[in-house]
Amino acid sequence: MIDEAAVADVVVRRVDAIDAATADAITWIADDRYARRLATSRAAAVIGRSSHLGSDPRGIVVDDPEAAICDVLERFRMPRYVPEPGVHPSAVVSEGVDLGVGVRIGACSVIKPGAEIGDNTIIHDGVSIGADACVGRDCELHPRCVVGDRCEIGDRVTLHAGAVIGTDGFGYIFREGRHRKIPQIGTVIIEDDVEIGANSCIDRAKFGATVVGRGSKIDNLVQVAHNVQIGPLCVIVAQAGLAGSSHLDAGVVMAGQTGVTQGVRIGKGVRMATSSIAWSDVPAGATVSGLPARDHRTELRERAQVRRLPKLMDRVAALAERVSRLEAAANHRGAD
Template structure:
């Protein structure tokens, strides 16, 4: 459960999320929750049939519900919406923003900012931040404690860096970007060449370009390009502990779940989904809207709209059939041994 300081009414919710309110007047709302944890101030949602009993038993005062399912919840206060879960999430996002204590724009006295840097209006720069030469920081951005911004970095408006984010030189970051703690943007790509028994470092002189509204969660790494840019497209969301190698190009609105690893020069189209621990070999292309299941190993290009799974990755339906077949391997093996013994006896 999340309790907010700001209380709201059903009319506030309709104004933010749309939909139609059916229920009592003058109710006050202060929290969002799962049905089991809700109290008499809570808002919840219901979409899936299997949760109906829990929703009916919940003391929540207001429920997001699809109009076609309203008859299942008689005498309850309902927001009728064609997409209850999405509307609920929109409410939570708005409520957090209304409730948040935004830092007052200031530059903390312990921050170190080079005189050549340009800082926009309404920016908050927290304790012990460092901003290097020729940086450009857009309006209303927030840099929490101990962020390091190297030379020649540009960061757009309303971008939020949580504590201990490190941005290497020449990085370009757009508007409305969120980068969580421990993330490193623009470190050298992992490039070496073996000559005369010695691993020689390949200079990494490219950069990283991150478009608007990207979110990168904690402890992830995006390497700079060798000669050109590592690129992350607008609206892409990257989970914790993700590695993006040098020269990768990621399209718009992709989802990369925890512990995904992209080797250098991987190209992802738009709306690609990579589940947890997917590994992609270098110089491969994954087409628009492709989806890859957890722990898959990708060793070949994947076409647009494909569904792949397994290691090495293959079409998901085929891999599912293989998994089902594996359950019968002990019986198949015993049958094989009997047949082999029978053939030996006959000879």
């Protein structure tokens, strides 16, 4: 895709944003906003569409600049450290664990009885895999993450450091002056190609399974409660929370610090703005914001109206004055 000849006599040592790029950096233009900064950029090479690059001699014309810069970033990536193939001597792998071909188990990781690890999966150091848990192939489990008993992880799944899969759901009934715990006998199913961020928590179902659908991506410090159903291809940004038995259809985007309350269903392709909280179902395709979340434009309009309240109050006061004057005049006339 990239015309290598065109950059043959330029040495590029780093990737950087268009404004920050130094004379040894390659950068990219994704939209008009960045195109306006092309002239002042010191970058050695600039990836973009021909409409944005014009005749700039540094330009490398591509159809999809964002995909092209991903390719470039891959080339600049430092080789990452992975444990040696096999089981590190300090790891504790129970008897009867089923390890696939090419599996790597890092130092001080613990794999409990009955667990299965698929081919070529990388388990970094200090990871805990529960009894009878099943991890697919080509996964990467980063340091200190925890997979609970009987949880099922698909293929090509990434769990980042400290992520916890399969803790008990949070459910109690209050009887005889104390909280009785509702047994949480279900599991968690993480489908293929899911990524789960650092220190995020996915709770085990009360019964059945909490599900994170194929290709969904979850950021850090996200809470997914028991029996939540997350459809495929969702994106859930940091510190968002999904309460028990809530449901995301395919392709939902939850921005940072958003929430969905118990049992609520969010329709296909919904986009929730930062910090919005869905208290009731949201129809497919909607963009929502606010607390409670509702149509983003309605929310913005209402906020604008609230901001005009001082003027409205002044206007009502002025009107009252004018009415008083009219009344005084009418009384005066009446008294004539």
